[in-house]
Amino acid sequence: MNEKKHLYFGWYIVIAASSIVLLTTGIRMGIGPFVNPIMNDLRLSRTELSIIISVGMILYGVGMPLAGILLKSFNTRIVLLLGMTIVCISIVWTVNSKGMLSFLLSFGGLLSIGLSFLSSITLSPIISKWFVRQRGKALFYLTTGSMAGIAIITPVETWLNSLVGWQNTLLLFGGILICLVFPSAIFIMREDVPEKADNPGDSGDKIKHSPPLDLTLKDALKTQTYWKIVFALFACGFGMNLLGSHGVPMLMDHHFAPMTASFGVGMIGIVAIFGTLFLGQLADRFPRKNILFLVFFVRGLGFFGLVLSSSAWQLFLVSAIGGLAWAGSVAMSTAILSDLYGIRLLGILNGFAYFVGHQIGAAVGSFLGGWGIEVFGTHLFSFSAAGILALLASLASLTIPQSISFSKPVKIGENHNITTGE
Template structure:
């Protein structure tokens, strides 16, 4: 059914959100679900935690570097082709990883090529198309898109744990390749489309809420590089840096940390999974209010409570404490990426969301690489996970303060007015 036919009760953009959320689920679930693989890979390939942490960190950097490249290719190739290229790279890398039996081959296949492929199927690739399809309900749509990330944590981590116990880590990756082909390819070909009907989500007949996040139309920059000279971009980027630091620390070392604290593999995986399960539910509520209250206030609150949750995770001693902390943390686990991309669209306009979000997410991945490395290195150096998790708590509280100061509109020097007006 054409998008123009879905004007009354249903808007085709929600189909795109659903498809992109599923793609995000398997992509982010794969990237952040490495925890269950850590000990089997260490045993199989004979590496120590520092060596594997370096490979994971390299992968995070490649994942980040691929995102601005994907954002740039969206203009010339379109969303569909970028996604299909990404799926091809993911499948090729998994086959290579399956046959890897030394550290160098594993690092190139799993650390480099897989990360590059996942960057092409990441939220950076699908966020611009969702942003174009939604104006009045952009915050809600991007929040719903972020449920894919939360579902990835909630679903993929326990599934990986179960499959690794049943068939081993190599065969688990092969099954993952099949999932990518079966889900991503039809979604890219038949559902996701860049052409937006005239009027966008106004066709759905919904007003979209109050105007707390609706200032005047963003001033169009003549080049995306001009945004790098402004404060809002770096405030958003710092928050995403800390987001990547914290999420990848948990994704890479959360399950091993909990098993080191004498929790069973099943309890540890379920504890981490609860964060994503609760986040999926809370995202529905957060999405419903995201277009009604200032985005910076919500983003600040998310970072603050998440910081307290990280400190709680490393201090829990019993399963019920773990589940309680995971539940509280899950309430605010979602939304930082969605709010960040929405803020970039509000401040700089939809035209530059892809490339700006790509570079901001690269900074996210620098944080991810540092968090992944710190988790393994600090444990071997100090014999405790308290160091890395305490640092994460401090950074999240700092990100909360910085995010609260993000302006709602872009204020440029007067001398830039003329060239800016000339581009309108």
């Protein structure tokens, strides 16, 4: 009886992880308000800055599987503290950069690696360990941190830029990061998960199809389902980072005031916070692929709506409607991977999928956002591409199976064998 009166410790991990992701996502995806000040201070063209951002996206992705490997060798606490240290060093280097090369190495390179160690790739496995029955909900709440990062950090950055400049804004965020990550890593990120995690009664709500215990990375890479997840993450990375890098400049080019543009983008994240809380309640009640379809379908229509908005009320209406189901692609993709391939390989599989899919898409989207406006003189090219990719990802999501089999019998328990072949 006493245990029921206490909040399950796994939720403290979710709260801490969501807070970390809120800040790091805001720093990574909130580059939009920094674009014009950085171009002016460092005398960079939009294409040059887009190249730096794209390189950063790729290196952010490179850090993902590396974080997964480190998680297997060490633990969540070590990876978080290492990421915090790298980010702080890179921020100091970034604010003292005087040219394109220095900015590329510091902001595009070192900062991206550090932030990848503080991303959902590092935090998803420990949450998946602590949650079985409510895994979808817990991972959706982690996504809420990402949406809050876009919603809160983007307008805050715009405000702080005008107040203290982009360099001091980054330094301030570095200080906040230390105050958040250090105590979370030391006191909250515990690996001593209780038996059966949040499903002690073994009520049958847990995953019905256990993956083989000796499943390898090579086995997973041979399945079509894994590459469908990779494609979905490519569409996610392309669109979300296009929005984060060029959403505010695009709206300003369409004659919206800077704060209106920032709040237009930020409103997507604000509404998405409540959207993820609602979808999180459904994540363990309905097939995950159906929720993934809904997220990508709404997001695809949203990109067309954003680039075609011509007045403030249209912008805010599109942002509000789109935000209702904007988030959750990473949460559902992670949940599907953990359901189908198991938690043991989740860090590496998620990290590799994030790198090959999400971050390559992020690099392409970030580059095309700057290149497209300079070559074609319009943002319609890049934002329409984001919308089309999201709609294709929604269709691919519907074809994801509930379980996967493999090409040979694999013993997974005393009385269980799975004969496979996807």
